[in-house]
Amino acid sequence: MNYFPLLMNVDYKKVVIVGGGHVARQKIEALLPTKAMITVVSPSVTETVQQYVSEGFVTWKEKAFESADLDDATLVFAVTNDEEVNNAVEEATQHWQLLSRADAKGRVDFINPAVVRRGEFVVTVSTSGASPGLTRKVKTDLAEQFGGHYAAYVSFLREARQQILQVFSGDEKKQVLAELLDPKFLQWMEQGENQKCEEWLQQRIGEQQ
Numbered sequence: 380m381n382y383f384p385l386l387m388n389v390d391y392k393k394v395v396i397v398g399g400g401h402v403a404r405q406k407i408e409a410l411l412p413t414k415a416m417i418t419v420v421s422p423s424v425t426e427t428v429q430q431y432v433s434e435g436f437v438t439w440k441e442k443a444f445e446s447a448d449l450d451d452a453t454l455v456f457a458v459t460n461d462e463e464v465n466n467a468v469e470e471a472t473q474h475w476q477l478l479s480r481a482d483a484k485g486r487v488d489f490i491n492p493a494v495v496r497r498g499e500f501v502v503t504v505s506t507s508g509a510s511p512g513l514t515r516k517v518k519t520d521l522a523e524q525f526g527g528h529y530a531a532y533v534s535f536l537r538e539a540r541q542q543i544l545q546v547f548s549g550d551e552k553k554q555v556l557a558e559l560l561d562p563k564f565l566q567w568m569e570q571g572e573n574q575k576c577e578e579w580l581q582q583r584i585g586e587q588q
């Protein structure tokens with residue numbers, strides 16, 4: 380299967396996770412950086428899921444799944460350990476709702492990649508379901524390759540790009556945007572010399588005025 384990769388805005392949308400085990404926890408943790416309204420439907424949940432409930436990040440309906448639990452959901456995760464229940468979730472999912480089944484059976488509207496997140500910088504990995512173990516392995520390598528400083532680096536690039544677009548135009552704009560990708564900025568961020576990036580930007584903008 381050739382899946383279409385995309386990054387989805389789920390802010391303030393209802394996301395229903397049916398099941399409260401280890402896989403439910405993985406899905407919750409992938410959703411936590413967003414502002415999705417997360418509901419877990421499950422008679423029991425693990426300690427970590429319980430903690431997210433206590434902290435107010437997740438609403439827990441402490442019960443077995445029923446069709447009405449999917450009302451108004453944009454995304455639906457069928458992640459119970461019971462194929463019959465996952466089938467019932469699939470049956471109840473409307474055509475306009477997107478369904479993910481952790482058991483990779485039946486209707487598959489989307490699957491979840493592994494995610495390395497550094498602020499706005501996001502790297503995702505998938506084997507299209509062939510080998511989740513390999514996905515995890517590659518993710519671990521990428522997490523090492525792209526350190527925490529990428530968050531500040533990409534945040535600087537966003538800010539710098541916005542300022543450049545206001546000040547420059549035409550070929551000069553293209554030229555300055557290309558200069559922004561010089562590896563020195565990443566190096567400065569890695570060395571904690573964030574102010575050097577800002578100084579460069581203000582000087583470069585000053586040259587125009």
Ligand SMILES: C[C@@]1(CC(=O)O)C2=NC(=C\c3[nH]c(c(CCC(=O)O)c3CC(=O)O)Cc3[nH]c(c(CC(=O)O)c3CCC(=O)O)/C=C3\N/C(=C\2)[C@@H](CCC(=O)O)[C@]3(C)CC(=O)O)/[C@H]1CCC(=O)O
Pocket residue numbers: 405406409479480481482483489490491492493494504505506507508509510511512513514515518
């Ligand atoms: C990326 C990640 C994100 C996440 O789960 O959100 C994810 N699986 C992760 C880990 C992982 N999952 C499994 C193992 C054990 C090793 C192994 O089995 O190989 C490990 C490794 C580990 O945990 O170390 C078992 C497993 N996974 C699926 C099945 C069902 C089946 O294939 O039949 C079974 C067998 C269950 C059983 O034994 O019954 C199915 C799916 N798992 C997917 C995603 C989707 C395809 C991803 C892709 O394209 O590669 C897909 C299709 C559906 C979906 O869930 O979206 C997360 C990365 C963790 C991280 O980020 O560190």
Ligand SMILES: NC(=O)c1ccc[n+]([C@@H]2O[C@H](COP(=O)([O-])OP(=O)(O)OC[C@H]3O[C@@H](n4cnc5c(N)ncnc54)[C@H](O)[C@@H]3O)[C@@H](O)[C@H]2O)c1
Pocket residue numbers: 397398399400401402403405420421422423424425442443444458459460461464481482511
């Ligand atoms: N995608 C992945 O990464 C991945 C990894 C491992 C397993 N899996 C698949 O996901 C399934 C779940 O794995 P897990 O480790 O989270 O299992 P788990 O046993 O930790 O959790 C299962 C959850 O389902 C809930 N549940 C059972 N009946 C229910 C019902 N009628 N209504 C609502 N909730 C109900 C249980 O209360 C429990 O919280 C596995 O059976 C397997 O098929 C996927």
